[in-house]
Amino acid sequence: MQFPLVFGLNTFGDRTNDLDDRPLSHAQSIRNVVEEGVLAEQVGVDYFGIGEHHTDDFPMPAADVVLAAIAARTSRIHVGSAVTVLSSDDPVRVFQRFSTLNAISNGRAEVILGRGSSIDSFPLFGYDLADYEELFEEKLNLFAELLKGGPVTWEGNTRASLTNQDVVPHLESGPFPTWVGVGGSPQSVVRAARYGFALMLAIIGGSPARFKPFSQLFGLALAKFERAPLPVGVHSPGHVAETDEQAREEFWPRYLDMFTKLSKVRGFAIPTRDYYVFEVGPRGALFVGSPETVAQKIAANLTVLGANRFDLKYGMGGLAHETLMQNIELYGSQVIPRVRELMAESIEPTPHAAIG
Amino acid sequence: MTTPGRLAVLGAGHVGPVFARLAVDAGMKVAIAASGDPEDLALMMQVVLPEAEARWAADAVADADVVVMAIPLHDFTGFDPGLLAGKVVIDAMNYWAPADGVVEMLQDPRFSTSEVVQRRLAGSTVVKSLNHIGYQDLVEARRPAGSPERRAVGVAGDDCEAAQVVAGIVERFGFDPVPLGSLKAGRVLEPGGPVFGALLSQADFEQAVLSRVAAEA
Numbered sequence: 086m087q088f089p090l091v092f093g094l095n096t097f098g099d100r101t102n103d104l105d106d107r108p109l110s111h112a113q114s115i116r117n118v119v120e121e122g123v124l125a126e127q128v129g130v131d132y133f134g135i136g137e138h139h140t141d142d143f144p145m146p147a148a149d150v151v152l153a154a155i156a157a158r159t160s161r162i163h164v165g166s167a168v169t170v171l172s173s174d175d176p177v178r179v180f181q182r183f184s185t186l187n188a189i190s191n192g193r194a195e196v197i198l199g200r201g202s203s204i205d206s207f208p209l210f211g212y213d214l215a216d217y218e219e220l221f222e223e224k225l226n227l228f229a230e231l232l233k234g235g236p237v238t239w240e241g242n243t244r245a246s247l248t249n250q251d252v253v254p255h256l257e258s259g260p261f262p263t264w265v266g267v268g269g270s271p272q273s274v275v276r277a278a279r280y281g282f283a284l285m286l287a288i289i290g291g292s293p294a295r296f297k298p299f300s301q302l303f304g305l306a307l308a309k310f311e312r313a314p315l316p317v318g319v320h321s322p323g324h325v326a327e328t329d330e331q332a333r334e335e336f337w338p339r340y341l342d343m344f345t346k347l348s349k350v351r352g353f354a355i356p357t358r359d360y361y362v363f364e365v366g367p368r369g370a371l372f373v374g375s376p377e378t379v380a381q382k383i384a385a386n387l388t389v390l391g392a393n394r395f396d397l398k399y400g401m402g403g404l405a406h407e408t409l410m411q412n413i414e415l416y417g418s419q420v421i422p423r424v425r426e427l428m429a430e431s432i433e434p435t436p437h438a439a440i441g
Numbered sequence: 442m443t444t445p446g447r448l449a450v451l452g453a454g455h456v457g458p459v460f461a462r463l464a465v466d467a468g469m470k471v472a473i474a475a476s477g478d479p480e481d482l483a484l485m486m487q488v489v490l491p492e493a494e495a496r497w498a499a500d501a502v503a504d505a506d507v508v509v510m511a512i513p514l515h516d517f518t519g520f521d522p523g524l525l526a527g528k529v530v531i532d533a534m535n536y537w538a539p540a541d542g543v544v545e546m547l548q549d550p551r552f553s554t555s556e557v558v559q560r561r562l563a564g565s566t567v568v569k570s571l572n573h574i575g576y577q578d579l580v581e582a583r584r585p586a587g588s589p590e591r592r593a594v595g596v597a598g599d600d601c602e603a604a605q606v607v608a609g610i611v612e613r614f615g616f617d618p619v620p621l622g623s624l625k626a627g628r629v630l631e632p633g634g635p636v637f638g639a640l641l642s643q644a645d646f647e648q649a650v651l652s653r654v655a656a657e658a
Contacts, residue, residue, distance in 0.1 A: 214542035291577025353638025
């Protein structure tokens with residue numbers, strides 16, 4: 086494998102409940118995320134990412150501020166987004182905020198650019214979803230220019246032009262790692278390669294194996310654009326507890342609640358228990374279970390997908406902070422070492438964990 | 442019409458390559474086209490699905506027995522209807538205002554979105570189908586005929602013969618086609634309808650859909 090294995094945790098700042106299942110305030114949920122980030126470093130996680138969201142269920146519009154708080158209390162873990170909705174933001178501001186985070190953290194900042202499934206930022210900031218493609222394309226282009234360092238000259242339709250503009254703070258030692266989050270469109274894979282950004286596959290439903298050709302496509306596209314190889318990561322939701330049953334039963338009612346809410350807005354059917362069982366099984370996209378089950382599934386998928394990084398999106402609206410801390414503890418102290426072991430020994434995945 | 446052997450897929454985002462995969466596996470000859478030059482698409486298809494040919498949209502359509510539309514519906518407003526004249530067109534597109542923004546011509550509650558598509562594609566025969574199972578589930582959900590786990594896919598068209606052709610394709614893809622009688626009835630397949638995003642057996646599908654169709658007739 087060309088790149089070292091990296092294991093991250095991602096959160097969308099999902100609103101947490103107390104142990105009596107009463108919703109905590111947005112403010113307390115945010116303070117909890119800081120504690121979760123600090124614990125992630127203590128238990129050996131490599132990356133802590135926060136995804137920008139703008140709703141009551143995910144009160145996390147200023148992820149970079151929270152990341153700075155985590156950076157100030159840690160010394161090793163990388164901190165970044167998961168994702169930054171670049172299309173409804175100003176690339177200059179995104180660069181400035183993450184370059185500042187990079188300064189505070191002594192070079193531990195990363196950014197993952199994308200859309201996520203979050204669309205709330207568009208009406209909030211006065212953008213039209215119909216312009217999504219043009220916004221993302223142009224802003225990726227400007228962001229790539231900003232990362233080169235030095236004065237920027239740029240012209241486009243979606244923001245004011247820049248002429249020989251010095252954008253601060255300057256990068257201390259080259260550009261921070263930048264990824265593009267891709268949800269299943271091969272065209273987006275080629276675009277990430279064109280700009281020379283690393284590839285983060287967001288696999289949030291259905292069989293992960295269908296993403297199998299993407300890392301190969303990414304490699305070919307990088308070669309075509311005469312760029313050096315870049316890492317490939319996987320972002321998927323999940324939940325780790327002591328046993329498979331505990332993990333599944335803790336996660337299911339929260340998952341059902343969230344998707345019932347989403348289904349009303351988006352018009353799709355509420356997921357059935359059968360569908361959930363498929364998703365948490367070896368062929369689905371939910372990494373829910375005991376440390377051994379989740380480790381086997383991660384190892385099998387990284388191998389099949391040709392990826393060297395896995396980010397677990399932990400939490401689901403309503404789960405208690407204490408439950409999430411337990412999840413983080415198990416992920417860092419048991420899942421990550423077990424995946425490293427499985428991949429180092431190139432153990433054939435057990436039939437249970439085999440995926441097609 | 443004899444069994445159609447050549448399918449053109451228009452759209453190469455999340456959805457198009459999935460339809461191309463289903464068609465290739467069903468033994469069809471598949472051409473796929475995006476809005477631009479097929480050269481970019483060729484690199485992609487070479488890895489994702491080498492059995493499908495990346496072509497200019499006009500060339501892909503010209504040689505096809507059936508065309509499946511897998512572009513975002515909000516981009517369809519800028520689509521040239523002349524390109525599809527004389528063809529059977531599967532409308533697999535969804536109007537998803539909460540995710541893609543509002544499109545004025547699709548807002549009229551009297552018409553299903555496929556009726557609006559048919560009105561614009563006056564020279565083509567439109568059949569609504571394959572829009573209601575998530576692209577992330579389509580490949581995994583296929584089953585051979587007779588399997589107890591086989592899932593249903595609705596087929597809604599005003600033209601009986603075209604609807605049968607599409608039903609035959611759905612069947613070959615690995616699903617049980619459920620005919621819905623008219624493009625208007627195809628509204629039950631849309632987001633917010635009783636089967637959108639669900640994986641249902643034929644019996645459950647019919648139960649979910651038929652009461653709604655009767656209520657709207």
